[in-house]
Amino acid sequence: MDAWRGPEVPDLPGRGPEPRLRDTATGELTVAATGRDASLYACGITPYDATHLGHAATFTAWDLLVRAWLDAGHHVTYTQNVTDVDDPLLERAERDGVDWRELALRETDRYRRDMEALRIVPPAHLIGAVEAVPLIDRFAERLAARGSLYDLEGDTYFARCADPAFGALSGPDSAPGLSLAQMTALSAERGGDPDRPGKKDPLDVLVWRAERPGEPAWDSRFGPGRPGWHVECAAIAVEFLGAAFDVQAGGSDLVFPHHEMSASHARVACAADGRVFARVYAHSGMVAYQGQKMSKSLGNLVFVSKLRDSGTDPMAIRLAILAHHYRSDWEWTPEVLTGATTRLTRWRTAVSSATGSARAPGVPAVDDVLRTVRERLAEDLDAPGALAAIDTWADAALTAPGSVPLADARLIRDTADALLGIAL
Template identity: 55%
Template sequence: MHAWPASEVPALPGKGRDLQIHDTATQGTITLAPGPVARIYVCGITPYDATHIGHAATYNAFDLVQRVWLDTKRQVLYVQNVTDIDDPLLERALRDNQDWSELAERETALFREDMTALRMLPPQHYVGAVEAIPGIVPLVERLRDAGAAYELDGDVYFSVESDANFGKVSNLDAEAMRLLSAERGGDPDRVGKKNPLDPMLWMAARPGEPSWDGGSLGRGRPGWHIECVAIALDHLGMTFDVQGGGSDLVFPHHEMGASHAQVLTGEFPMAKAYVHAGMVALHGEKMSKSKGNLVFVSALRRAGVDPVAIRLALLSHHYRENWEWTDEVLAQAVARLERWRAAVSRPDGISADALVEEVREALANDLDAPAALAAVDRWVELQIATDGDDESAPGLVSRTVDALLGVAL
């Protein structure tokens, strides 16, 4: 599966700072100091209804992570999956009388278009669950043969008790885990499971549903969590720098994935930092496909909204914040974009050397994009109100917000 084209990231004078970021597992701020190649895995979409503002906010957060790393003169190895086979996709295809694979292909293509328009840096490896199946099957077999998985009516489940470190990502108690498992794709009440929290690794073929050759597992399709584990281990290895996604993935997805990987490799942890973006609401409720209260990036683009303004709207909220999308949020972003473009359109201006460092400092501090925007706003106000004579300033500001914030002026 191919990703989307990359926009050029301008080089800035000097060098950026190492990223300090909030780690869900430790509930504290840690400093990430990767080697020459920083490694990040971000969980991708289930392509049956893409791309809403909640998606965009999540991928914007991890785009900033990449930009901070690139500014430190590191390379970035970024991997993202596409869950192109799963129950929600099949249910949507059945509801709309569509072929599930055509639905997945169409929505994935739309997602690529939206990511390109928003100038999100693409992953080097963009991998669908279906194409990952040949690598998933051996992992499930290894877990089963090691006694960390078991069969139940043809399905294969992972035993959470096989991982001594289970629970160290979410830090939730058993009852909270059980409730979230029931809400987020698990089946804690299924009779015959050794532990209600045990997640499915391989689902035996169901009548009328797509299935694949699973070797000794029989025909079927992979569970949700093992999909990301197989892709991450294949392209990043263990103990990569950042595992990212929305906060709704903390449990069960990232917890279960970590346990799968840790049992498979005997290493801990799967990732050095577990980083999660907040949820975006609309009309007082979390924006979600199940509720249908979605604002789509593609719809905004068709209505003539500049994608750069959409990006500025996302940047106006801290990535870990839960916030609400409103017409006012978008209007403020449109107005900010107009001010910024007017300021950098001048042939000269006030020095921007200090601004570069302010933006770097803000982003290195747990991706504080609102503080970075405020720093640019201050420069813009002075630029409009003051006669400067630095001919390089407007261009330096343009390159800075492009390189570090993904905002093209």
């Protein structure tokens, strides 16, 4: 599956510091990449209603990480999936009377256009579940060889007891500290089937769903059917990033069961490979609208494409997102967008009004601004702190028009572009 056309990222003088992330499993700030090669797996969309601002906020967060890694001198390998066959997509297609393939293609294309407009650096690998069925099948065979799968009325389940480290991300000894009762409740809420009769454990999850009448199916070692969600991401991540990689990223609603289960699958399938799956887990907060978390079931979604169609500058949308720390929950309001539009205008006016040859007293040195932006992003992607540094420069520059060197304005423009993804 093709990704989107990536933005040109300017080169900045020097190198940025090593980015650190708040690891969900431990709650501690952890260096995001320990070698020259940096690797990231981000769970992507299910393309039946994309791209709302919750999606945009999540992928903008990982874009900041990619940009900070590039600025620190890393070679970045970024992989993202697209769950282009799953129950919600099939249900939406049936509701709307369209072919599920057409729906998936249409919404994936919309997602690509939105990501390009927001100047998100594309993943090296954008992998759809449908195209990944053969590799998911091979991965599931590795699970079967470990004795971790069992049959239930034709469906194939993963037994969580096969993984002694189950709960390492979200269990009682982790930072989320979820009990088994809490896990069971979340499983039921987030697409699982803990109450299904015949399961060995309520938290066992579906790896291969046997063919149902009227549903798409593919041949596999387990009979005709389609893959489960958790095994999809585990298989794609291992295939394109290896058994161990740096960062697993997604929304906070994916901590359990999705990321816990994907990691558990990988630990069992790749047990002979030593350290397995992600070293650091990063999760973004939820975006609300009209007082409640954006949800397809509630219908309170704000779509990037509709904002763009209404004439909203994508850079204002991006700045509205960056005004909030990626791990925080926040609410989209008209005032948030107005504030971002005002900020964008102020920054653009400040850089375009620079015509002087000498810096006026009181205008911050641009080298200091660059250093501050780098430092803030390296500290758990503190975008609000980075914005504040450029705000201070812009406010000072606007009080002394014509007294800011062109070279200063160019470096501010490149800093905003390379590190924050904002085109001035």
